[in-house]
Amino acid sequence: MFIEDLIVDIQGLTAELGQAAIFLSLLAALWSIVLLSIGLTKRRPNLVRSGRNGIIATFILISIATGTLIFGFVTDDFSMKYVVEVSSAAQPLLYKISALWGRMSGSLLFWLWLLTAAGGVVVLQNRRSKDSLADYALIPIAIVQLFFIVLVTGWIEGVYNPLARFPAGQIAADGQGMNPLLQTPSMAFHPPTLYIGWISLTVPFAFAVAALLSGRIGSDWIHRSRRWMLFSWIVLTAGITLGGHWAYQELGWGGYWAWDPVENASFMPWLLGTAYLHSVMIQEKRGMLKLWNILLITLAFQFTLIGTFITRSGIITSVHAFAQSDIGGYFLGFILLSTLGVIALIVYRWERLKSANRLESLLSRESSFVLNNWLLVGLTLIILWGTIWPIISEAIQDKKASVPESFFNQVVVIPGLLLLFLTGAGPIISWKKITPNNFKRMFIPPIIVGLIATGIAWIYLAIKTVLKDPNQIDGGLFANIPGGLLFSGEKFPIFSLLCVFASVFVLVAIFSEFSRGAKLRTKRQQTTFLNGLRLLIQRNKRRYGGYIVHIGIVIVYIGIMGSKGYFLLESESLKLGESMEVGAYQLTMKDTFQEERENYFRSGVVFDVSKNGKHTTSMRPARHFYHKAGQGDQDTIESAIHGVGMDNLYIALGPLPAKIDNTTNVNAQVYYNPLIRVVWIGVAIMVLGGLVAITERSESTTST
């Protein structure tokens, strides 16, 4: 009793405390901007120190504000507007906490909190730094913070303060509860991972601005922010994949990527970040691309805001059901102003941004990096084009329109395959200019192995097509010539074969890089091959970590090729005891089940799965009826997924009546997704490679 009373007493104060903290943080951020600017221009170390403290203070204040909101969730404080909207008493604790980013105002506060934490970390990391580069970087960080603080104050129409209460004394009996679709572990972790990835991108951007502000355009700013960039990249890689994994498990359409505007918004900064990670190497090695790197990181940062703009402004309709508001205009304004600021700084520092070298040949490692950059930036622009096509269309032809998934699937294939090829060609091509010797030694073996693998894949695909439908032998254009079998089928699998060739080429190229280096070490250190390999990676974590990422990329491509290119889909209406077929599998509806869970009711059917007459497993797809879902009659698809080697058998069910008997029709949509697990494995390898690369300490003293 006593504790409950105490909680109620505290609840009476927390929201107000949090609101006060937000207001004070506004002053603290302003304080930092002003003092750092004056301190750095007038060379007054004590002002700079005070500015740094302002950054720490902002972090503490926003932590208090976020803490009070979490307290409101955990203690079910239904006098708070935001708590009522996204939480309810019965919601499990994990989802009470993840409700923090369940809606717009809360997610802005959460974003801000992460941003202030990043600012705090930058201060701590650089507290013993001999130069002032990091102090310069704190200015743009504080400006971005200030922008977000203004957004959560509640002064802007359409965005209320997440700590706001209902008018005087009104208390709701219970909350409306979070959207049941969001009540899964991957959805609890997916948004914060993306946020962390996006926010850490702010730091390298801030260092680029710091380089412009301070005039120290060497490679210092890149070294100092390298680990932030890699961290952001790793987290974004994981976060985007978690989102795909969530869609795959929860949405019941058997896929993981649909080129939805919000997915694109998360993917575009990743592409730009990837481009940046490559182009900085050219600046470090050859003193080129200085201006480009600054532009690239600026663009990557702006795209994190553009993503938010796209999802929150309501200018583009998206599945992601975030409420729309006037906030888009503020984002657009901030994006434009900050870009103009960077451009002004670039003009101001123009003389120092000149390259030390030029491209010497089209066939060189430098060129392969430049091509990589163009392709990645090009892909970003293509995806942006497709995403904002509704706006463009309305502007130029005065008609509302959009492009479907197939647009994206088709336009990304060629740049995507070129990029895949580059992940292998880049690391083995020589600097400055390719030599015949370099080509013979490094390129010929992987090309030969790649061609052999392509031939095998070609024959395999042709046989599979014919086995599936023997009539197609006659239908083929080249049916009457020897080997015409290979050209049968609806269409020649050109992209699959190119993908196989490039994948094998890259794997052979990268693995021989590893083995060459490891053998050298083995010989020099008189040790075992494995030990040599370990030493090799340890001595140059950045390089070989990067190669591991490349291997992961290849594996992801193979998985995408299989799961996007060769999936099977069957939909049928079944009664108890009836069965259906998908590929080689036979599914028989055996039984039904009903279970009561903590905050939902689970109802579903049991399928017996057999392959060629042999029983392999049973699967239990279901639907969930959430007790407190805010929308009463809403139930959600809970698909059943069964792994077969690297493939998945996937069942999603249509609406079910409360009681199923022998006459009830159950609607099953069944997918066979080949190689889909390969996608998740490939991403795991990419993340692992990133982690290897990030452990290398930056050499912060060298500069060009």
Next chain:
Amino acid sequence: MKQRRLKIIAASTILLVAMVFLVLAMTTKTSVLHFTPAELVANAEVNDQQNLQVDGVIAEGSSTWDAANFKLTFAVQDRESNETVNVIYENRLKPDNFSDGGSVFVEGKYDATNNMIVATKLTTKCASKYEGAESTSSEKSSS
């Protein structure tokens, strides 16, 4: 030196032009026009047998789920008027969040004589009662 630069510029121009061409060609090929039910009904003949998208809300009480034939039928209603367009969606699951009054985007081929869309894709958004105050106000400003 000069020749080399020329080569690089030529190569990049070709790449750029090819990419732009590809993207523009694909855009015109795949782009689907959006209509409100009222707009579509008003221009029914022009859009007969066209692939298009209709944005509206699920008309109250219009939806039926025919489990035996794996078929969803409903009417998509204009946000501002009573005009509706009928929708048939076969052999696909009804998406989550599908409920009366909820926002829906219907993609498919339009049949003017029956004022009906054979849908290939349905996208739903939460019903406004679930979205809460935050979006009901903005829905007006954005439409």
